[in-house]
Amino acid sequence: MATTALVELRDVTKAYQLGDESFRALDQVHLSIDAGDFVAVTGPSGSGKSTLANVIGGLDRPTHGQVVVAGEDLAGMGDGALSRFRIDRIGFVFQSFNLKADGTALENVMLPLVFARVRPKERRARAAACLELVGLKDRMGHRPSQLSGGQRQRVAIARALVTDPRLLIADEPTGNLDSARGEEVMDLLASLGQAGTTLLVITHDPTVASRAGRTIEVRDGKVLEAVR
């Protein structure tokens, strides 16, 4: 029953110790995401959206509870296994792009394949294919400074896709973009969703959320399912 879901969170709590008080960024969260879902995560700032995304993406560890992604229980994994899990299963897209300024678009997209120990020739081909997919075929040799904000975020999306992940996690991908550029990026994400990629997109923007098949709201570390 649970095995059908791509992401399965059971009673997940992430607590921070602040002085003598314990603060719960995630509070007994139960969540299940099916493969192919396009899930929007909304909620006020500081509610725990990023924490939720990081726990699912194997970048953060919960204080308590079980996280199963693509059949792998992240709880017992060491650094090596968790890193391998991130390479194989997860693609991250950040609000501030986080591209290497001194690398070309192609080099930025190839970076995850370096850690995945993919052969250099294959890296180039796969990165080029992903850049083509995000519509930047003719910008491969450009550096981030030579690209617009929307183009930069599309490079970041290509980088997230290059390892062919099961789940793409985007943490406020349009947060640093004006609405037109934001639209452009959301169009790309939506088209990826239509093509079958499972998406978890964090956003403040209600119009962005409306494109998702499913919206969940996070408040004070608790996940509330929005009405479909």
Next chain:
Amino acid sequence: MRFADYVSLALRSLRRSRLRSALTIAAILVGATGITVMLTFVTSVKHYVISQFTDSGQDRQVQVAQTSDLSYRASGQVDGGGPGGGSGSAGQVVLGPTQEAAIAAISHVSGVAATSGSFGPGFEYLAFGGKQLSAQRLMGYEPNGVVRPSMVAGRSFGTADRSGVVLLSKDYATALGFGGDPARLVGQMVVLHTQAGYTGGGATLPNVLPPQRQCEQGQRNCFGGPTSGLPAIDIPARVIGIVSSEDQQGAIILPLPWLIDLSDQSQPKQVQYPQSFGNQPRPGQPAGEPVPRTGPPSGPGAVQGGWQRPAAAEFIAGSGGYGSFIVDVDDSANVPSVAATIDRLGLHTATGLAALAEQKHAADVIGLVLGALGLVALGIAALGITNTMVMSVLERTREIGVMRAVGARRSAIRRLFAFEAAMLGFFGGVIGVAIGYTITLVAAPLIRTAVKSGDIAGTSFSVPLWLVGVVVAGTTLIGFVSGLLPARRAARLDPIEALRYE
């Protein structure tokens, strides 16, 4: 992550902050250059010292002498006397042909040469081109190639050089006006002028002795020598080589057989004086013994029965023996055992091995001290690397977060930064060795002119290959170790915090 990836990622980030990387590398290369230059100098000198030993064969030689301090036994001037000196004082072995044969029979001995500084015909002077120089120090080397004096010009004796040739020490060349180019003296004829009364090899011996000028009561021989009234003669000799003055000073070196021939003075078998006084030869006294006399004869005496000389072996023993032997050993490893065997013959030996070890040790100590100074410089440079890497980690915190997010494990991050630090060390080492090499290229001719001694001129002063390897590997290792701490910091960063870092 592959090795090539570490290289390209490290190179890229070094290039990103060019100035800082360049300064860090500069600090390393100062140390590396210093170590390269200093150790090159030390190893070259050491190599030179060793090659001096091995080229001259000293590492395979045993010096044999009568006394342990290698001092020659002064036997004074041999003034034509017979084997009157006997066979040395009690308990002391006199180096002579008997020992030569005994030593030659020892296993591993491949050659024995006697040298002598202890007998000589007493030359008045050496003459060349109107100049006369004192000829006090006569040496004899057996011409079989075992004695190998260090030559400034020409060659030493070969087996064919039995007589008529001479080696002069360089100070003779200088005194004769060949200081600038001693080689020009080679091939020239010099004259060895004997003392009056010379009756050794080459002398024309008269049938009638001139009246003697003076003869002390009890003097055993007045038939030769300065008082005999016989003339001095000139003995020509061709200079075939100039010996380094460091090796021999003020020395005239003759082939040993010739020296013996010149030194071994002839005696008349019997002399008949017109008026007899003093001790006439007693009846029954064997011919060949010098005639003991007590007073100076006034008139000329007729030589009866011709002239005679003692056999060479007798003469040598009578003159106190050879100055020393030089024994060639087939392999330097056998030198100690050969020396011990010769010691058991009652002779005293000395080998060059201890001196060589001492010189090697001295060079090692100097190298160690200089190397330590270079290491101090490198130690300071190492702190520079650590500092650079700490800054690099800070600057690239976000990038570290991204790398972790896309799947880099902690160990990959740690290796990446350690690798980058090692590259700083590697480049510092490579450039340092290159600069050091250039310096030695430039300095070698300067050193050769500064050190006037002709011997060192052949020393190469080139950076040995092992030193290149050691310096580059060393600086790379230093870089790696210096980068470990910052690298560990980078690896320990929490990816989420790193991604949030401004």
